[in-house]
Amino acid sequence: MLAFLLTLMLLLGVVIVLAYAERKVAAFMQDRLGPTEAGPYGSLQAVLDVLKLLQKEDIVPALADKGLFKLAPILIFAAVFAGFAVIPISPTLVPAGIGIGVFYLLAIISLDVIGLLMAGWGSNNKYAMLGAMRSVAQIVSYEIPAGLAILSAVMVSQSLDFQEISYQQGVLMNAFPGMGYETNWLFGIQALGIDTTNIGGITTWNIFRAPMLLVAFVIYFIASLAESNRAPFDIPEAESELVAGFHVEYSGFRFAVLFLAEYSMMVLVSLVAVILFLGSWNTPLPNIGSVALANWTTGTIGEISGNLWAAFWLISKTFVLLFVQLWARWTYPRLRVDQLMYLCWKVLTPVALVVVLLAGVWRLLMI
């Protein structure tokens, strides 16, 4: 229960910051000022937006399928929020440390699609229906390259446990039960003869342990944009043609929940990218000889310092990825449906398959 509340609080905080950042980043990229009035530099804008939404009337269209319509936002948010359960925040802090975390995450996020369909169908509105169908088509398609990219990371790590994958990517590897005698080699190749177990930092991140994971990371990132309906893959909510997509009929509290779910999804996919490819909660600074940057910026496991450093690195890396998401949104125009499907099936999926193959071969070399 405590973990539930803490995660919810943390998530709300991150989403509020993200919503504010989105407006400011968008404004700065378009040579505008963004919010300036509410609070210093408009920093309370996102909070006030939420308060405004909570005060609004909760309208249920007369001809809507009321049950589905009312249930959909909660289902969508629950599906996304349940994904956070397996995300490790620090070496000792994980809401639910189950051994098949990756598998669970992929499965539970897919439930999102059902919620989208419920919202689109239940609204009894042609725009909502079209938006929901596009959204589902897109999410289901992009789960394949995303899944393959995750699979290659899992193959390299030989684990479905997010916490174990995290430990492998830093100086603390030998502290994980069962990995006391493992060694990390540069690029995972023992023949190079450079032992990075105690160097840590960026050299032990998954993209360095197996360089083809860099490609997997890019594929995963592109696919994750599509999965969270972000521009340039936002055809499900294409404002200019579909008004707002599946949530066109929602208002007030229910809209706020959908909004929260959308931003939580962005945070979640970024967290997963960070954990699987970018060293999770490990520091990016390596130990260089006697200058033990990695040890200094890792802290001690199980103590306050260790938890704070880990949370700090995890969240700052996530924010970097979130910034890239915003950056892409305000730079690239929306893809057409056929371009979207072309990119998924003819570019990303084949490349992801090749990466999976390479990752398998690389894993053989790593032994």
Add this chain to the structure above:
Amino acid sequence: METIKKEAYKHKSGFWHVVKSLVSGARLTLRHFANANKRRKPVYVSDDSYFKQPDGLATLTYPYEALPIPDNGRYRLHNEIEDCIVCDLCAKVCPVNCITIESVKATEDIGVTSDGTKKRLYAPVFDIDMAKCCYCGLCTTVCPTDCLTMTPVYDFSEVNIKNMIYHFTDLSPEQAQEKQRLFEKQQEEMAAAKAAALAARKQQG
């Protein structure tokens, strides 16, 4: 022609070209983002940077900052009622009839305007409806004493449209009534004097 088109098409497609254009787009927005610490300055139109839009944010936070306007900007009207001889020319020339003037003849000497024209009329009503005014400036050109002018004030929106009617008269309603009464009294006296003079002439004749 066909081959050129095909070549151009070939040149503009393909994986690396796509990557190149994606990167150049991303660099463009990132450059704007990085320049966001600079701001447009509220400079006058004669400044070199006025039209060039240098780097940085283009927005001015209007009520706090505003682009300077010329000193002789022709926006809201102002009437210096002291100098007005209530000749009604402005009301006549106004294409939208937004000036309302009522006049009362003065009974005594009420002085001269600053350019030496003699004043003979009071203006109990001198209203300009700024909501109707089209800021053509005709009224200011016909004004013989140059008392009606346009000022550089342009931000005077109101919540209640009645407040857009500007009253320029310097007489209170009581004063105006008093002047009207005085004028009528003088008329009566003059009429009485005239009648008396007429009667006297008749008697003489």
